[in-house]
Amino acid sequence: MAYHRFDAVIVGAGGAGLMAAIQMAGKANVAVVSKLYPPRSHTGAAQGGISAALGNVEEDHWRWHMFDTVKGGDYLVDQDAAAVLAREAIDAVYELEHMGLPFNRTPDGRIDQRRFGGHTRNYGEGPVRRACYAADRTGHMIIQTLYQQGIKNQLNFFDEHHLMDVLFSEDGQCCGVVTMEMSTGEIHVIHAKMVLIATGGYGRVWSVTSNAIAGTGDGVAITYRRGVPVMDMEFYQFHPTGLYRLGILLSEAARGEGGILRNKDGEAFCARYAPTLKDLAPRDMISRFIHQEIMAGRGINGEDYVHLDLTHLPPELIDEKLPDVTDFARTYLDVEPKTEGVPVQPTAHYAMGGLPTNIDGQVIQDRDATPVPGLYSAGESACVSVHGANRLGTNSLVDLVVFGRRAGKHMLASLEHAEWAPLPPEPEYVAQASIDRLLSAPKSGKGERISDIRSTMQKVMMADVSVERSETSLLRAEETIRQLQGAYTYASVMDKSKVFNTDLTEALELGCLLDCAEATIHGALARQESRGAHYRSDFTTRDDKNWLAHSLVYKTSGGLELAKKPVTITEFEPKERKY
Amino acid sequence: MEYTLRIKRYNPEKDVKPHFEEYKVTADAKDRVLDVLNQIKWDEDGSLTYRRSCAHGICGSDAMRINGRNRLACKLLMKDLPSKITIEPLLGFKVVKDLVVDMNKFFDAYKSVQPYLIADEHSGAGERRQSPAQREQFEDTTKCILCAACTTACPVTWTSDDFVGPAAIVNAHRFIFDSRDQGASQRLRVLNSGSGVWRCRTIFNCTDACPRGIEVTRAIEEVKRALLYEQV
Numbered sequence: 001m002a003y004h005r006f007d008a009v010i011v012g013a014g015g016a017g018l019m020a021a022i023q024m025a026g027k028a029n030v031a032v033v034s035k036l037y038p039p040r041s042h043t044g045a046a047q048g049g050i051s052a053a054l055g056n057v058e059e060d061h062w063r064w065h066m067f068d069t070v071k072g073g074d075y076l077v078d079q080d081a082a083a084v085l086a087r088e089a090i091d092a093v094y095e096l097e098h099m100g101l102p103f104n105r106t107p108d109g110r111i112d113q114r115r116f117g118g119h120t121r122n123y124g125e126g127p128v129r130r131a132c133y134a135a136d137r138t139g140h141m142i143i144q145t146l147y148q149q150g151i152k153n154q155l156n157f158f159d160e161h162h163l164m165d166v167l168f169s170e171d172g173q174c175c176g177v178v179t180m181e182m183s184t185g186e187i188h189v190i191h192a193k194m195v196l197i198a199t200g201g202y203g204r205v206w207s208v209t210s211n212a213i214a215g216t217g218d219g220v221a222i223t224y225r226r227g228v229p230v231m232d233m234e235f236y237q238f239h240p241t242g243l244y245r246l247g248i249l250l251s252e253a254a255r256g257e258g259g260i261l262r263n264k265d266g267e268a269f270c271a272r273y274a275p276t277l278k279d280l281a282p283r284d285m286i287s288r289f290i291h292q293e294i295m296a297g298r299g300i301n302g303e304d305y306v307h308l309d310l311t312h313l314p315p316e317l318i319d320e321k322l323p324d325v326t327d328f329a330r331t332y333l334d335v336e337p338k339t340e341g342v343p344v345q346p347t348a349h350y351a352m353g354g355l356p357t358n359i360d361g362q363v364i365q366d367r368d369a370t371p372v373p374g375l376y377s378a379g380e381s382a383c384v385s386v387h388g389a390n391r392l393g394t395n396s397l398v399d400l401v402v403f404g405r406r407a408g409k410h411m412l413a414s415l416e417h418a419e420w421a422p423l424p425p426e427p428e429y430v431a432q433a434s435i436d437r438l439l440s441a442p443k444s445g446k447g448e449r450i451s452d453i454r455s456t457m458q459k460v461m462m463a464d465v466s467v468e469r470s471e472t473s474l475l476r477a478e479e480t481i482r483q484l485q486g487a488y489t490y491a492s493v494m495d496k497s498k499v500f501n502t503d504l505t506e507a508l509e510l511g512c513l514l515d516c517a518e519a520t521i522h523g524a525l526a527r528q529e530s531r532g533a534h535y536r537s538d539f540t541t542r543d544d545k546n547w548l549a550h551s552l553v554y555k556t557s558g559g560l561e562l563a564k565k566p567v568t569i570t571e572f573e574p575k576e577r578k579y
Numbered sequence: 580m581e582y583t584l585r586i587k588r589y590n591p592e593k594d595v596k597p598h599f600e601e602y603k604v605t606a607d608a609k610d611r612v613l614d615v616l617n618q619i620k621w622d623e624d625g626s627l628t629y630r631r632s633c634a635h636g637i638c639g640s641d642a643m644r645i646n647g648r649n650r651l652a653c654k655l656l657m658k659d660l661p662s663k664i665t666i667e668p669l670l671g672f673k674v675v676k677d678l679v680v681d682m683n684k685f686f687d688a689y690k691s692v693q694p695y696l697i698a699d700e701h702s703g704a705g706e707r708r709q710s711p712a713q714r715e716q717f718e719d720t721t722k723c724i725l726c727a728a729c730t731t732a733c734p735v736t737w738t739s740d741d742f743v744g745p746a747a748i749v750n751a752h753r754f755i756f757d758s759r760d761q762g763a764s765q766r767l768r769v770l771n772s773g774s775g776v777w778r779c780r781t782i783f784n785c786t787d788a789c790p791r792g793i794e795v796t797r798a799i800e801e802v803k804r805a806l807l808y809e810q811v
């Protein structure tokens with residue numbers, strides 16, 4: 001076992017983790033732990049853009065951006081946080097440019113901007129060009145640029161270290177983490193004054209997802225097991241345009257540039273549901289439109305997909321602005337987007353929920369927003385909440401840089417007077433026990449294999465807890481997940497070796513996915529209304545009287561507990577969402 | 580379709596040296612090679628070890644030698660392969676386990692070219708200006724995902740220990756030709772040294788290997804020209 005001491009440890013080297021770490025570089029002793037090499041983080045998959053009201057190509061104001069964020073989130077957004085997001089986005093985008101990010105440019109050399117779903121001018125009048133972008137590789141450029149800055153600033157990277165546990169001292173202060181070094185299997189205890197969780201999302205709970213295989217909610221689940229609540233887990237975004245069956249994302253930029261969704265009759269059906277924004281209405285709505293078309297038998301060939309039509313766009317525009325998106329369609333479905341419709345279906349994409357934080361990234365533990373001492377979170381693992389019940393496209397990348405930066409700055413400032421909390425006795429105990437169990441359990445019988453448990457979970461979550469859910473479907477899913485959790489406690493892995501044991505890490509990740517699924521279902525059952533991405537076929541309308549509130553789910557020894565936390569409303573009173 | 584996969588296996592805790600193991604699988608023509616590896620790992624042999632994450636060719640985790648060529652397992656479909664497939668780890672790096680190689684040497688070479696913008700603090704408000712034409716100069720080399728397919732396809736890197744390799748040069752190019760950058764001379768010094776661009780024999784393996792379609796050899800040539808004529 002190895003032991004280290006750092007002022008702070010950042011877990012996760014995606015956009016959020018790196019942005020936080022860079023704030024502290026050279027000023028504090030910081031460790032950056034990541035199970036992947038940092039540039040392999042899923043931030044690199046983001047395609048379309050990062051919004052900021054720069055007003056480079058047409059008039060825009062951060063208050064408009066704030067309003068769109070609040071409305072897009074179906075008024076579950078904390079408006080103080082949305083104001084921070086929209087205001088600081090501008091500076092954050094400039095900072096990325098100063099770090100070297102190669103944004104696309106306007107003819108006069110400014111950062112170019114394009115349209116994206118739900119982003120409007122003058123409080124909903126019509127689409128606005130707000131998304132800054134680098135072709136359809138914006139996330140790739142962000143992760144590369146931040147990693148480059150990490151190298152420049154000589155951050156202490158713990159690459160290919162798998163987070164196993166988050167440590168708390170006896171008086172409840174977060175005081176470090178336990179990791180497993182992949183190349184050796186060795187356990188490391190990192191003692192720190194503060195910890196930031198930036199481990200990203202958990203799309204792998206579902207069978208059709210745009211998320212990486214590594215998107216397994218580890219940091220969220222591990223912290224949740226330690227008694228910290230998770231917030232708004234029932235709000236999970238399905239992106240309308242995943243490649244049929246594969247779930248690989250076709251960015252909303254495809255529709256931003258003029259792409260249209262069509263059913264089997266060739267009808268541009270979004271216009272029927274959302275006359276103003278049409279194909280650029282928010283994602284939860286478009287996913288539901290597609291779902292409804294399919295349910296009405298209007299999927300292509302009567303099957304469960306529709307077409308994304310780009311054939312009317314100029315071929316040069318496709319090559320210049322959507323090269324990767326069209327490449328995915330060609331490579332994986334053998335479809336030529338310039339001449340034929342691309343088969344798409346909704347794909348599990350983004351966790352609006354996660355570890356609840358305040359606007360400085362501090363994780364909070366109750367309805368009064370009391371911080372958990374020493375614990376921070378940012379990025380997709382966190383819930384600030386700026387996305388409410390439904391995130392707008394491009395707002396996650398903004399979230400990463402704005403709140404990653406704020407968390408890093410707050411940690412740095414707090415370090416000045418932070419004390420070392422003692423490690424708990426045998427800090428590696430829980431981590432080691434979970435490894436020992438998986439390695440020593442007898443060979444799994446049929447049905448108890450890790451891969452079987454995972455695929456059953458993914459199927460039931462896709463069928464019963466996706467674009468639409470009801471009490472019946474949720475109870476069914478709840479029961480299945482409970483059984484799978486039982487089976488998991490007996491499951492074992494085939495690979496018993498120490499070096500680079502991905503059989504073991506996949507099993508650990510499955511444990512995390514099951515916990516994320518459990519909390520998602522618990523929140524979804526409790527919330528008897530429809531709002532944003534959470535659509536209940538048995539409660540089809542929004543219920544502000546009872547549910548204009550965040551949900552907190554706690555894992556306790558006596559089972560799961562639910563609490564409500566009020567939503568912060570500053571300027572925009574909840575209204576019906578129409579586009 | 581039926582396929583036979585021969586996969587080079589090595590577990591340092593058990594094996595003295597690497598050996599091939601054969602797997603017979605049934606796969607769909609549209610399956611990715613990565614799907615088939617997963618199928619073997621999940622159904623048959625959990626100890627089969629490889630890196631992967633995004634599964635659609637953007638994270639750079641799963642470069643490996645497939646029938647003698649460096650490919651991303653997630654970007655190659657079964658329909659484009661014959662029924663007998665040989666899979667080996669990338670050449671030239673120490674094997675950690677099965678298809679996982681030690682990437683330290685690769686990242687060290689990358690770091691040696693100072694792969695970050697070197698420029699004075701921007702004083703004015705807003706962004707630095709850059710015209711679309713200026714951006715076009717280095718657009719191609721911004722696409723690199725650091726998968727090491729190019730570097731480990733290069734015969735020069737197999738035989739010499741100190742050549743920085745194509746990927747590092749690509750990343751140097753990305754900054755040398757960025758109108759905002761002022762670090763060209765530092766980087767060119769590294770690339771003009773014994774371990775730099777002059778080791779390149781213009782064999783084009785790197786360009787063929789790049790899963791992002793970067794014109795690697797051309798980028799290397801542009802760096803060579805910059806050194807000869809001090810164009811930047």
Ligand SMILES: Cc1cc2nc3c(=O)[nH]c(=O)nc-3n(C[C@H](O)[C@H](O)[C@H](O)COP(=O)(O)OP(=O)(O)OC[C@H]3O[C@@H](n4cnc5c(N)ncnc54)[C@H](O)[C@@H]3O)c2cc1C
Binds near residue numbers: 014138218378
């Ligand atoms: C295909 C796709 C396209 C998208 N496009 C856009 C877009 O155009 N605009 C937009 O705003 N948003 C977009 N998003 C959403 C956005 O990209 C993500 O929400 C965001 O990048 C998440 O960043 P992150 O820093 O929170 O996490 P990630 O980038 O996912 O990083 C997670 C980090 O945590 C580490 N980690 C995880 N588990 C462990 C563990 N157990 N131990 C150690 N380390 C661990 C990983 O190694 C990684 O470094 C897109 C998402 C997808 C999937």
Ligand code: FES
Binds near residue numbers: 632636638640641653
């Ligand atoms: S798994 Fe990401 S490139 Fe293949």
